[in-house]
Amino acid sequence: MSASIHAAAAPKAVGHYPHARRVGNLLLLSGIGPRDPTDNSIPGNTYFADGRLRSYAFDAQVHAVFANVRAVLDASGARWEDLVDVTVFLTDMARDFKTYNAIWAEYFPDAASAPCRTTLGITALPTPIAIELKCIAKIED
Template sequence: MSEAVQAGGAPKPVGHYPHARRVGDLLFLSGIGPRDPVSNAIVGNVHDADGRLISYDIDAQCRAVFANVRAVLQASGAHWEDLVDVTVYLTDMDHDFKTYNQVWAEYFPDAATAPCRTTLGIGSLPTPIAIELKCIAHLPERR
């Protein structure tokens, strides 16, 4: 048996899927990007007068992704510390990995208690974002 979660404090999914699904004591989050939950705008993107993307702020996008992950965790009854595995998708590994790694270290200062992490460089994501996270959390008995 599983339970789908839609988080009111996170941006709406860009497709027909839940923010997360709980199966037993595990919580599987769908891919989470850096969109603003209120405006749906992509945080850190800069567009020209014709609406074309001309630059983005990877630091701002990283922080927005973490805030959105936290919102889904909270709506699911989970905590930041419950994350056990994170897959990171970056569209420009050469440009963005160093900044991402610095932000990660702020949010997870103790490597011994941080979730496992895999980082992949990919060609693109479904919307014009530079980063997306896919997370798994363990929900201990305390809830």
């Protein structure tokens, strides 16, 4: 049996799906981006007058996406330490991978207890964000 989770403190999903689904002791999070849950803005993004993306502050997006993951974990009864696997999607691997690694190390200073991680370079995400995370956590009963 599974239960879907909608986290009030996280940004609304971009599509028709829950923030997470719990199946037994596993918590499977949907892809989570850095959008601000209060106004749906994207931290660090600046735009041209015609609405096209001008630039983005990647570090601001990383901190925001981690905050959103934490909000979903909290709503699910899980903790940051319960993460066991993280898939990272970056839209500019060459530019942003080094920064992501540095910020990751701030949040997971002990590599031995950090979750497993896979990082993929992709061409686009559904909104003008530079990063999205797909996470799995294990919750003890």
